[in-house]
Amino acid sequence: MDHKGKQFIYDSDIEWEDLGGGVKRKIMSYDENVMMVKVAFETGGIGSLHNHVHRQISYVDSGVFEITIEENKKTLKQGDAFFIPPNLVHGAFCIEEGTLIDIFTPFREDFISK
Numbered sequence: 067m068d069h070k071g072k073q074f075i076y077d078s079d080i081e082w083e084d085l086g087g088g089v090k091r092k093i094m095s096y097d098e099n100v101m102m103v104k105v106a107f108e109t110g111g112i113g114s115l116h117n118h119v120h121r122q123i124s125y126v127d128s129g130v131f132e133i134t135i136e137e138n139k140k141t142l143k144q145g146d147a148f149f150i151p152p153n154l155v156h157g158a159f160c161i162e163e164g165t166l167i168d169i170f171t172p173f174r175e176d177f178i179s180k
Contacts, residue, residue, distance in 0.1 A: 068178070069095045077104070087112055088160070093177055101173035107131070107160035115157040120170040122150040129164010133157075 069080065072095040082090040088111030094102040105113070107129065115134065125147045132141050133148050135156045142148060144164070150156050158166065 069093055070178075071095070071097050075102075082106070089113065091177075096173040096178075099172055101170045101177070103168045103170070103174070103177065105166045105168060107158070107164055107166070109160055109163045111160040113158035115155055117153050117155045118174070119152050120172060120174060121152055122156075123169050124148050124150075125167040127165040127167050129160060130162035131164065131166070132159040132161055134159075 069075070075094050077092070077094075080092045080094065082092055084090045088108030090106050092104040094104055096102065104127075107113070126142050126144055128144050130141065130143045132139055133156070135148065135150055136154050140148075141161065
């Protein structure tokens with residue numbers, strides 16, 4: 067189901083997309099300017115180092131994560147957040163099972179183009 071422009075978002079209406087390696091995601095809603103994505107990690111799950119042109123801000127909804135942005139590594143827990151400007155190399159390692167809420171601007175076209 068496409069959630070483009072969905073105004074009221076019910077988590078139970080959206081299926082998880084298994085990304086492998088103990089990571090899965092749900093695209094909650096988006097338009098051309100912004101996208102919200104829920105990403106669940108099992109303990110030991112890895113969001114591999116990567117970069118993209120999008121601005122990203124992420125909220126740690128639950129769990130404990132080691133977040134890498136360029137050469138900086140920080141441990142973040144529930145209630146913490148991080149911001150990634152365009153093109154910086156970043157990644158996540160899940161220390162304790164949890165969920166990140168990612169916001170991208172503009173939207174991640176690569177997440178919906180299959």
